[in-house]
Amino acid sequence: MFFLAHIGPPAALFQLRSFDxxxxxxxxxxxxxxxxxxxxxxxxxxxxxxxxxxLYFFLTVYFLVM
Structure with a gap:
């Protein structure tokens, strides 16, 4: 969820992200x-x-899906 902060999230999500x-x-x-x-x-x-x-598992799944 916190990776969404890099794409301009809504204000509520940005506030949550600033605490992570x-x-x-x-x-x-x-x-x-x-x-x-x-x-x-x-x-x-x-x-x-x-x-x-x-990390490698996530990246493998991510690139296979994308």
Missing amino acids: VPLMIFVSGLSYSGRQVVGYASFVRKRLGRLLIP
Whole structure:
């Protein structure tokens, strides 16, 4: 939903969108606060797997549909 802000959304959606970055920072801080990082390489490998796999899935579906 927040990607719609880049195409000139209605005012209500724009107001909601202006809150998304602080909310994402807050939630990411909460989710990270209880975890122990064993090593930087391990952390990056796990994080990239959690971020890139859904991204590639979304982009594949998006470009197939478009």
